[in-house]
Amino acid sequence: MNRSSHNLWNWIQFVIDQIDAWVFNMLRIRATLIAAVIGTILIVWGIVTKNVDLGMEAVLAGAMGYLIGFVPAVLGGLLITAIQFVTFSMGLQSIPLLFLQIMGYTYIAWLGRQHKMMAVERRTRLADVEHDPQVVSWTLINEVRNSLLAMRLLLFVRSNGSPQQNQLRMIEDELLRLESLFGKLDDTKQQNIR
Incomplete structure (x- = not known):
């Protein structure tokens, strides 16, 4: 051929x-x-x-x-x-x-x-x-996890049997910071819906 x-x-x-x-x-x-x-x-x-x-x-x-x-x-x-x-x-x-x-x-x-x-x-x-899944950023998840870990350590690490006043104030500040983070997240979510 x-x-x-x-x-x-x-x-x-x-x-x-x-x-x-x-x-x-x-x-x-x-x-x-x-x-x-x-x-x-x-x-x-x-x-x-x-x-x-x-x-x-x-x-x-x-x-x-x-x-x-x-x-x-x-x-x-x-x-x-x-x-x-x-x-x-x-x-x-x-x-x-x-x-x-x-x-x-x-x-x-x-x-x-x-x-x-x-x-x-x-x-x-x-x-x-x-059923749109709720998506939370890893940054927020890590912040919450670190804050909870810090509060746990502050609450349960006892130098003289009870948490110090200073430690309780730090825990309260950390809880306020977490509340602020979730407030910002909610505001962002509401803006995205609009």
């Missing part, structure tokens, strides 16, 4: 890869829409052919996908299709239609599951927004 044909083959493969990537990206982005269209076609097809069971089974597949899960819904669709095939003694000519029916149930079950996952994600996102 000469160099020009090798370059041509690489270019063709590159173009094919780009087209594949575009198609798969389009399908991934529009998968919910495609599943909804397939489900609608399946239900309309059931109504037009006066096969109300087909429409009901499609709705059931979507509901099972939403409530129970994708795999049980697909297995339920397969079971219903197998029961129809056996009970109505369908011939080999109906196998392509049964295959399309199974594919329709699969898409509708997937659509139901996607809808459930989106609802759960939406609820989780709303819960995160409603």
